[in-house]
Amino acid sequence: MEESQLLPNLFRTEYRKIVSVLCYLFGIENIEIAEDITSDTFLAATELWSVKGIPENPTAWLYTVAKNKTKNYLKRDTLFEQKIAVEVKHNANKSEEIEIDLSNKNIFDSQLAMIFTVCDPINSAEAQIALALNILCGFGIQEIADGFLTNKEVIYKRINRAKEKLKEANVKIEQPSNSEINNRLENVLTTLYLLFSEGYYSTSQNTILRKDVCAEAMRLTFLLIENPSTNLPPVNALLSLMCFHSSRFDARTNSDGETVLYQNQDETLWNQELIEKGTYFLGKASTGNTLTKYHLEAGIAYWHTQKEDSAQKWENILQLYNQLLILEYSPIAALNRTFALAKTNGKQTAIIEAEKLQLTDNHFYYSLLGNLYTDIDNKKALEHFEKALQLASSVSDKNIIKQNIGILKI
Amino acid sequence: MNEFVLIFRRDYITKETQPSPQELQDSLKLWQDWLGGIAAQDKLAKPLQRWDGEGKIVKSNKSVINGPYAEIKEAIGGLIMIKAADYDEAVSIANGCPILELGGNVEIRMAVTGA
Numbered sequence: 001m002e003e004s005q006l007l008p009n010l011f012r013t014e015y016r017k018i019v020s021v022l023c024y025l026f027g028i029e030n031i032e033i034a035e036d037i038t039s040d041t042f043l044a045a046t047e048l049w050s051v052k053g054i055p056e057n058p059t060a061w062l063y064t065v066a067k068n069k070t071k072n073y074l075k076r077d078t079l080f081e082q083k084i085a086v087e088v089k090h091n092a093n094k095s096e097e098i099e100i101d102l103s104n105k106n107i108f109d110s111q112l113a114m115i116f117t118v119c120d121p122i123n124s125a126e127a128q129i130a131l132a133l134n135i136l137c138g139f140g141i142q143e144i145a146d147g148f149l150t151n152k153e154v155i156y157k158r159i160n161r162a163k164e165k166l167k168e169a170n171v172k173i174e175q176p177s178n179s180e181i182n183n184r185l186e187n188v189l190t191t192l193y194l195l196f197s198e199g200y201y202s203t204s205q206n207t208i209l210r211k212d213v214c215a216e217a218m219r220l221t222f223l224l225i226e227n228p229s230t231n232l233p234p235v236n237a238l239l240s241l242m243c244f245h246s247s248r249f250d251a252r253t254n255s256d257g258e259t260v261l262y263q264n265q266d267e268t269l270w271n272q273e274l275i276e277k278g279t280y281f282l283g284k285a286s287t288g289n290t291l292t293k294y295h296l297e298a299g300i301a302y303w304h305t306q307k308e309d310s311a312q313k314w315e316n317i318l319q320l321y322n323q324l325l326i327l328e329y330s331p332i333a334a335l336n337r338t339f340a341l342a343k344t345n346g347k348q349t350a351i352i353e354a355e356k357l358q359l360t361d362n363h364f365y366y367s368l369l370g371n372l373y374t375d376i377d378n379k380k381a382l383e384h385f386e387k388a389l390q391l392a393s394s395v396s397d398k399n400i401i402k403q404n405i406g407i408l409k410i
Numbered sequence: 411m412n413e414f415v416l417i418f419r420r421d422y423i424t425k426e427t428q429p430s431p432q433e434l435q436d437s438l439k440l441w442q443d444w445l446g447g448i449a450a451q452d453k454l455a456k457p458l459q460r461w462d463g464e465g466k467i468v469k470s471n472k473s474v475i476n477g478p479y480a481e482i483k484e485a486i487g488g489l490i491m492i493k494a495a496d497y498d499e500a501v502s503i504a505n506g507c508p509i510l511e512l513g514g515n516v517e518i519r520m521a522v523t524g525a
Contacts, residue, residue, distance in 0.1 A: 341443070
């Protein structure tokens with residue numbers, strides 16, 4: 001690895017571990033102290049390594065420095081010593097010296113506990129995602145701002161408010177008990193799903209950053225799978241869904257950064273390894289008797305990995321969308337369901353069903369109608385595409401609609 | 411928007427009018443597509459509920475009979491709760507119900523709210 005890349009990479013992988021371990025030890029009310037100590041550790045590394053060179057084992061060096069800084073902090077800060085350290089010591093089996101345990105096991109436990117804290121529904125979904133990116137994934141404020149297409153100030157405030165809310169509610173950082181998992185896991189999965197979508201569907205042009213966000217969402221989901229009590233069918237279904245989606249990451253944008261629609265994608269660019277992993281986790285998800293939207297969406301994504309059109313493929317996709325909508329309505333699922341209906345029951349049937357949807361503020365609605373009317377009534381198709389063009393806001397959406405209009409006019 | 415209950419009834423007894431296994435198989439897709447179509451318009455008012463096919467009836471003399479009911483030819487096959495503006499819209503949704511293809515009928519009742 002290039003030396004210049006070493007520290008940023010270590011920052012990404014180790015910052016979140018050290019912060020989680022310290023938060024787990026100190027509690028949410030001292031999250032800033034945990035962050036300060038961790039940041040100081042990396043600052044020390046930046047200063048020292050540039051003069052003395054990189055130590056033999058950089059990770060171990062970081063852990064040792066983080067431990068020492070924590071101990072020094074505890075000695076120095078009398079208030080902390082009196083109020084918090086007493087409690088921490090109490091929790092740490094009353095040992096004389098506070099142990100800062102940076103073993104793999106404790107890093108894992110700390111991260112797991114932190115996932116449940118960060119994904120607490122006391123914060124809005126938006127705030128949970130920003131906090132997750134910052135604390136669980138080690139992204140800087142600037143990177144998060146780029147991902148959300150906003151400025152640092154906004155993200156900074158959002159993250160601080162989220163921390164304050166967790167403190168006010170005195171949310172515990174602890175291993176969720178088995179009885180709690182069922183209640184709390186749903187919120188965690190929702191946030192991880194949104195985190196992944198943030199990376200996958202973001203209109204940010206920064207492809208590397210978006211891929212990183214997706215990879216992080218998958219890493220956190222995998223963490224839940226590695227822990228026996230959270231290794232449940234819905235978690236496996238979610239990871240399966242993420243694998244199938246990311247398998248098309250390289251195929252869905254061209255070299256100019258424009259979106260390539262599914263039917264025009266070069267399937268040799270689909271990542272077979274991820275497709276196999278997705279199939280593996282879908283198998284793991286297919287136990288028990290709960291059917292979640294993640295199962296259904298993973299099923300839909302599975303059928304999309306079969307490039308060839310077949311009656312069986314689209315009939316399965318249609319029925320999965322029917323079930324998904326019955327479970328939980330969303331406009332995009334309604335539109336996709338109608339697209340699948342056109343493939344199975346013909347365009348005429350689909351047009352009747354599409355016109356019932358009346359999603360008249362959604363440009364995808366008019367694009368769908370444009371598609372359905374193409375070759376049936378091209379004049380109507382054109383009208384719908386033009387309406388879609390008026391409503392679309394992103395450049396890449398507008399380009400796709402223009403392509404469709406172009407095809408009609410030939 | 412108002413809420414309506416749609417109750418599906420048909421004759422499950424008379425041998426001659428029972429659908430063939432193939433017809434029943436085919437009607438499965440019709441049901442799924444019909445329900446999916448209602449859900450796609452966000453017009454399901456309550457989650458779907460499956461009901462046991464047999465059931466019991468308590469008669470006026472307090473005697474209990476087990477289903478399927480020899481004495482009452484038409485039995486409830488199921489019911490759903492939907493959202494619709496008025497009876498006209500509820501009727502047009504019910505028009506697509508596959509039970510009609512099997513000789514059954516749909517009873518529609520609007521939920522009464524308020525005093």
